[in-house]
Amino acid sequence: MPSVTVDPTGTVLTLATPAGPRRFHAVWLRDNAPDPETRAPGNGQKLIALRDIPADTRIAAAGMRGDGRVEVRFDPEEKTVAFDPAWLEEHAYDHPTPRARGWLPAGVETWDAGLAESVPCGDFAALQGGGAALRDWLGSLMRYGFAKVANAPAEPGALFKVVDLFGYVRETNYGRHFEVRTEVDPTNLAFTGLGLQAHTDNPYRDPVPTVQVLHCLESSAAGGENMVVDGFAAALRLRDENPEAFDLLADHCARFEYVGEEGVCLTARRPMIELAPDGELVGIRFNNRSCAALVDVPFDRMEAYYAAYRRLGEIIDDTAMEVTFRLAPGEAFVVDNTRVLHARKAYSGTGTRWLQGCYADKDALRSTHDAMVRAGRLEAAQ
Amino acid sequence: MPSVTVDPTGTVLTLATPAGPRRFHAVWLRDNAPDPETRAPGNGQKLIALRDIPADTRIAAAGMRGDGRVEVRFDPEEKTVAFDPAWLEEHAYDHPTPRARGWLPAGVETWDAGLAESVPCGDFAALQGGGAALRDWLGSLMRYGFAKVANAPAEPGALFKVVDLFGYVRETNYGRHFEVRTEVDPTNLAFTGLGLQAHTDNPYRDPVPTVQVLHCLESSAAGGENMVVDGFAAALRLRDENPEAFDLLADHCARFEYVGEEGVCLTARRPMIELAPDGELVGIRFNNRSCAALVDVPFDRMEAYYAAYRRLGEIIDDTAMEVTFRLAPGEAFVVDNTRVLHARKAYSGTGTRWLQGCYADKDALRSTHDAMVRAGRLEAAQ
Numbered sequence: 001m002p003s004v005t006v007d008p009t010g011t012v013l014t015l016a017t018p019a020g021p022r023r024f025h026a027v028w029l030r031d032n033a034p035d036p037e038t039r040a041p042g043n044g045q046k047l048i049a050l051r052d053i054p055a056d057t058r059i060a061a062a063g064m065r066g067d068g069r070v071e072v073r074f075d076p077e078e079k080t081v082a083f084d085p086a087w088l089e090e091h092a093y094d095h096p097t098p099r100a101r102g103w104l105p106a107g108v109e110t111w112d113a114g115l116a117e118s119v120p121c122g123d124f125a126a127l128q129g130g131g132a133a134l135r136d137w138l139g140s141l142m143r144y145g146f147a148k149v150a151n152a153p154a155e156p157g158a159l160f161k162v163v164d165l166f167g168y169v170r171e172t173n174y175g176r177h178f179e180v181r182t183e184v185d186p187t188n189l190a191f192t193g194l195g196l197q198a199h200t201d202n203p204y205r206d207p208v209p210t211v212q213v214l215h216c217l218e219s220s221a222a223g224g225e226n227m228v229v230d231g232f233a234a235a236l237r238l239r240d241e242n243p244e245a246f247d248l249l250a251d252h253c254a255r256f257e258y259v260g261e262e263g264v265c266l267t268a269r270r271p272m273i274e275l276a277p278d279g280e281l282v283g284i285r286f287n288n289r290s291c292a293a294l295v296d297v298p299f300d301r302m303e304a305y306y307a308a309y310r311r312l313g314e315i316i317d318d319t320a321m322e323v324t325f326r327l328a329p330g331e332a333f334v335v336d337n338t339r340v341l342h343a344r345k346a347y348s349g350t351g352t353r354w355l356q357g358c359y360a361d362k363d364a365l366r367s368t369h370d371a372m373v374r375a376g377r378l379e380a381a382q
Numbered sequence: 383m384p385s386v387t388v389d390p391t392g393t394v395l396t397l398a399t400p401a402g403p404r405r406f407h408a409v410w411l412r413d414n415a416p417d418p419e420t421r422a423p424g425n426g427q428k429l430i431a432l433r434d435i436p437a438d439t440r441i442a443a444a445g446m447r448g449d450g451r452v453e454v455r456f457d458p459e460e461k462t463v464a465f466d467p468a469w470l471e472e473h474a475y476d477h478p479t480p481r482a483r484g485w486l487p488a489g490v491e492t493w494d495a496g497l498a499e500s501v502p503c504g505d506f507a508a509l510q511g512g513g514a515a516l517r518d519w520l521g522s523l524m525r526y527g528f529a530k531v532a533n534a535p536a537e538p539g540a541l542f543k544v545v546d547l548f549g550y551v552r553e554t555n556y557g558r559h560f561e562v563r564t565e566v567d568p569t570n571l572a573f574t575g576l577g578l579q580a581h582t583d584n585p586y587r588d589p590v591p592t593v594q595v596l597h598c599l600e601s602s603a604a605g606g607e608n609m610v611v612d613g614f615a616a617a618l619r620l621r622d623e624n625p626e627a628f629d630l631l632a633d634h635c636a637r638f639e640y641v642g643e644e645g646v647c648l649t650a651r652r653p654m655i656e657l658a659p660d661g662e663l664v665g666i667r668f669n670n671r672s673c674a675a676l677v678d679v680p681f682d683r684m685e686a687y688y689a690a691y692r693r694l695g696e697i698i699d700d701t702a703m704e705v706t707f708r709l710a711p712g713e714a715f716v717v718d719n720t721r722v723l724h725a726r727k728a729y730s731g732t733g734t735r736w737l738q739g740c741y742a743d744k745d746a747l748r749s750t751h752d753a754m755v756r757a758g759r760l761e762a763a764q
Contacts, residue, residue: 011685023681027688032675043642049579049670050692051699094681171550173746197431205745207589251659260425265752266745271659276651277633278678288431293414296660299405299476303393306409310432317433363587363648364555370647 002085004070010058013072015088022092026059030074032091033081053077101279102239102246109143110233116323120144124152124330127165135376138166138369145336146228146323152215154329159215159356162332167364170209172202173264177358180214182221182347198229198316198341201359203285204256206268209359212337216327221351226333227324229341231284234315235273238308245308248301249273256285257292269296272309274338283338286316316341327355336362384467386452392440395454397470404474408441412456414473415463435459483661484621484628491525492615498705502526506534506712509547517758520548520751527718528610528705534597536711541597541738544714549746552591554584555646559740562596564603564729580611580698580723583741585667586638588650591741594719598709603733608715609706611723613666616697617655620690627690630679631655634687638667639674651678654691656720665720668698698723709737718744 003016013029015022030053033039039046060075069082104110120140126133127149141147152158159177163169169176202208214226239246250273258266274283297305315321324345327333335342337359347353385398395411397404412435415421421428442457451464486492502522508515509531523529534540541559545551551558584590596608621628632655640648656665679687697703706727709715717724719741729735 025684025688028676028684031673031688044639045642045671046673047671050688050695051579055692091675091677093677093679093684097678097680168553168555170552170743173550173749197433205743207592207743207745210589253658253660253662257426259753259756260427262757263753264749265756266749267752268745269658269662275659276635277653277657278635280635280651289427289429291413291428293473294410295473295475296479297475298479299407302407302410302475306407306413306432310437313432361552361587361589363589363650367555367646367648370649371641371645374641374647375644 002070003064004062006059006062010060010075013059013062015070015085017085017089017092019089021094022089023094024088024092026074027053027057028093029059029072029081029083030057030079033079034083034087035081038081097278099279100239101243101250101275102236102273102281103279104232104281107143108232110236111144111230111323112233112321113319113323115144116325119323119325120147121150122147124149124162128161134165135369135372138365138372141334141336142366142369145230145232145339147334148325149332149334150330152330152332154217156217156356158330159213159332159358162213162215162334163358163360166368167211167360170359170361172205172209172359173261177356180353180355180357182224182353195346196343197288197313198227198322198343199287199289200231200285200341201287201337202258202266202290203270203287204258204266204268204290206270208268208285208337210336210338210362211334211360211365212342212357213332213334213360214327214342214355214357215332216329216355218329218352218354219327221347221353223345223347224353225324225326225345227322227343227345228333228335229316229321229323229343231286231316231339231341232281234312234321234341235281235284237315238312242308242311244304245311246273248297248305248308249312250275252301252305253296254285254294255292255296256287256290258290267292272312284341286312286341288313338362384452385446386444388441388444392442392457395441395444397452397467399467399471399474401471403476404471405476406470406474408456409435409439410475411441411454411463411465412439412459412461415461416465416469417463420463479660481661483625483632483657484618484663485661486614486663489525490614492618493526493612493705494615494703495701495705497526498707501705501707502529503532504529506531506544510543516547517751517754520747520754523716523718524748524751527612527614527721529716530707531714531716532712534712534714536599538599538738540712541595541714541740544595544597544716545740545742548750549593549742552741552743554587554591554741555643559738562735562737562739564606564735577728578725579670579695580609580704580725581669581671582613582667582723583669583719584640584648584672585652585669586640586648586650586672588652590650590667590719592718592720592744593716593742593747594724594739595714595716595742596709596724596737596739597714598711598737600711600734600736601709603729603735605727605729606735607706607708607727609704609725609727610715610717611698611703611705611725613668613698613721613723614663616694616703616723617663617666619697620694624690624693626686627693628655630683630687630690631694632657634683635678636667636676637674637678638669638672640672649674654694666723668694668723670695720744
């Protein structure tokens, strides 16, 4: 049975929990009060602003109610609010926080070539059916930043049906979708489709498209396999080898540019390794083709920066990091473009290769997944 | 006349310029070589990766050519490349870089209520005509994060024609656009349209929609004016008053959430004040309605964090910061949603207010502007 105490000034409430005491400030509690004047019961949106909460808010009294809730009376409002102690415990902020730079949240798992044995893959019809199949496939996408789709129609435009599973197309100057089509003719060396280094797409955009879908319509040429590399795994391998190198790529902005078409001049200034202010690894931008001149690295760190950039490229090129697969017509793959790099291997022989690609965003993907998980929990609780 | 010297190890080239010596590393020069094997002449995309440049690249010789170019021979490739000294000077990274946290790039100008005298505004027909009218209006949007459009059709869907001026709609679970429609009836207090605190939209998305367009179709109710506040100006005012408060909001993530509809569970963990790793102020997220419980601020900083958050809100609410205007039917405004907060004032009297809103992104907006500026420069140079 939890118990609560309040310090003499009414500033801090301490909740005794099995994991130890958890302290909460009066203003935090008041701001997070779950009563219907503070938060809309339907959508949880806050109905007041911080300006509506007195700056001298303090706890006048607190105690456990018969129903197990923590009751708190706030002065000077003379407002009484009941909190669920389980919610408080779940949202406690009274714990050690420093973590190594590059930490990842629970549920994100890095991978290397070993993932080839168990590439996340959903059957298109099953995914369209929704339910657990869709939820688990989206869960894999969030966990690994990458998943395949099998047995989708091998028709132009079918990639939009893949996007419809979780979100919305991000239209760009390339259109709502783009064609990746190659006629492989070995008599013309310039056209045999050389391999591309693994990269994230469009780092010259800010915001980058956070999801990419590639869908195969034709694939009769030998070679031309797709390959993916976990950029988070690569960045963390760099960190573990050489923390200073990791810091250099995280602490300085690179420049990316694309001015290929009339009316287009896309530029961005962002780091190759992007961290949240508390060190969470949140994004990777890596694309040799669209790198512009680096001008934001001080002179005395430029050589070390280049060495770090080179080493990150070597790690990305290490075959021990890559998962290679061949898309058959009607198959597609989806990547988190802020994390997973993709590439195409070189072709050999004759034939055609035709993919359609498009961009989308992670906000809707995560929302679709999380809403399914939440609905499942609410149902289970009833 | 510029001159160049090379250090004995071939690691550093020094260019004498009127502003003083500028040093460039061998690997940087090689990576930025403008020759057609390194960069595609058409679109400027890099044709090689860093892995194609030897790790022991050094400068074997360098000198000025008769045509004024800097010629550099790189070993071990034995490759000779000519650089434009003006390009080198423009991209020099050999200068002091530390700047105060919250610095803004050239061309971004903060503002307060004084901007009311000269709100950037474009005539819709003139903007559709392109050329200088469009270029300058987009330039104002990039400078101030905000601009109006006058004399657009007062028809549903006309907001898409505003987006067509510079980019693409970002579709979300709210659709390609959303309706902001209120019948003001003073006999029903709950429906008189209370004012909203200035906010950025959808901070619970990651990525947030970086541009918002609001277009007026009907406006017969008294009140309900629109108001905008420069979030960059507010953040920098906070910094100048109290650097620790600014740092608290920049160094810790807030949490934002929206779970209002079936199938929707949008969450994000990002700071209210977002800085690039070198301290550039790149984004503001401020929205009391969608703030979730703060759990990423350590216990011993939570009270100070709340004080900083409160003070930022007070600055945002200060009427000296706000530009207020009334949209007439056929008028629209566009905001950089990563910077400029917007709000609606309370209504009084009877009547209707009908706006349509939609989201778009800054990458295309900046690209459209920069391509026009670039084309103008190329033309002028011919």
